[in-house]
Amino acid sequence: MQLIGMLDSPYVRRVAISMRLMEIPFEHRSVSVFRHFDRFRSINPVVKAPTLVFDDGVTLMDSTLILDWLETQVPAERRLMPAFAPDRREALRLIGLSLAACEKCVALVYEREQRPAEKRHQPWHDRALGQALAAFSALEDAAGNARPWLQGAGPNAADIAAAVAWRFGQHYNRERVPAGKFPALVRFSAQAEALPAFQETPPA
Secondary structure: OEEEOOOOOHHHHHHHHHHHHOOOOOEEEOOOOOOOHHHHHHHOOOOOOOEEEOOOOOEEEOHHHHHHHHHOOOOHHHOOOOOOOOHHHHHHHHHHHHHHHHHHHHHHHHHHHOOOHHHOOHHHHHHHHHHHHHHHHHHHHHHHOOOOEOOEOOOOHHHHHHHHHHHHHHHHHOOOOOHHHOHHHHHHHHHHHOOHHHHOOOOO
């Protein structure tokens, strides 16, 4: 299998880390949806990262859908999603918050780097930032209760999503998402980033 996309995308990095933790072998190809648009389009005409390419040529896209399929390909002890409620519901809640934070942080980056300055709309920017901060605030509460991970003794899918979201937010929106307001997430991120699966997949 080949994982297509840049690791500075939180969605690509989420899949890459998960595959390492689930011990699923794959080849990572750093193809940018911006700088390598035509090359990416030759792999997936939709040009969406991450794209997972199987040995038979079939492609999957969207990090959540890719991970949903991968969970069915490993034994139970290597799966990252809790199997039963209420733990599964809580994992989904935390992942939803993490993906919302990613989505709004990506929107802020696009607004700043892709939209011409004369066409930027400050109220829209402020709304997206407020949504990102709300998501991080909820994750801060969860990280403050980590034991040592969000749902117990070992990292799971929620931990990966939250840690990747925080690192992405700090990488691109550090001034807008001040670390000083989220001390628990800072500690939690350092714990996650110390894992080999994270260290082997640093943001590009």
